Amino acid sequence: MSLIDFSKSEITFKVVYYGPAMSGKTTNLSWIFRTIPEKVKGQFTSIATETERTLFFDFLPVELGTVKGFKIRLSLYTVPGQELYKLTRKSVLKSVDGIVFVADSNRDRREDNIKNLADMFKNLEDYELPDTPIIYQLNKRDTPAIMSVGELVDDLQLKGKTVYLGIANSGVSVMECLKGITRQVVSKI
């Protein structure tokens, strides 16, 4: 649910990075945090377990700049990917404006991608948000034993969807995904 605040001339959108465990959602956010200028980013809040896996969510508010006299702000969230945190994932998705689905290209994560994507669509259905803009990042393209892009597109039924090939830990396609989803959420206002 975008927030249009006429008193501060601000529009805030909620963007959630969704995907299976260890697919690189937090890595995307960390890269954005490291890359964007100090004055436009807020506190990076992360609720992680002792093993640095996301327990609840990561949160990063970003101020993109001013368009037509309105400040455009994004609230970026990640969800915990592990199966155990199914309900937490659902709660973070509440009132979402746009989603970056981060898939793991490794062949042994095939089932996790499919399962996690189905779980996301089920949650969107429960929240009556079937038209939420979604873009897809096929991440970890630099690791051995990855699936081909064609296989992933078939598996996740991404034909005709916006797909980016990512290596989030070195920033490949991270900002492009952010830009892509921002364009889409803004078009829905």
Added chain:
Amino acid sequence: MEGQLSSLVITKEDIETIDELFSQYLVDSQAKDIILLNKSGELLAKSGAVTRESAIAVSALAAGVFSATNELAKLLGEREFTLTFHQGKETNIHISLVDPLILLAVIFDNKAPIGAIRFWAKKISGSIKPVLEKMATGPRQEPSQDFRKGLQDEIDNLF
């Protein structure tokens, strides 16, 4: 099904009314901070010494805590828990549901007894409710077609 609005619009007048109410309650209740947020974790208004940056993070976390608590409620056969309270050594936070989409977080220091915290949170909620109803039902100030188009055209310049 758990339907949602596509956007929440706040006008200058709404915020002025809320700010005025909060400033008065801050004095009366001796709360440290009062924060109004929506269930998706966006900060709507704040009063007190808390910085905007911190209030934004508090809002995201408070909404998260509230949402998680409600999943807990469902598991226990409750439809919803309407408030959650955290007590610390120095500071307490009381988060409560004001209307189906809006939450109120009131932060107190440890001098305030729990009864007083609950009393004031309820009182502030009651006062803010008509303003929120007006926000939901009043004529909505929407961005114009021109504005939407301009936004689309210029968004690339931000990256």
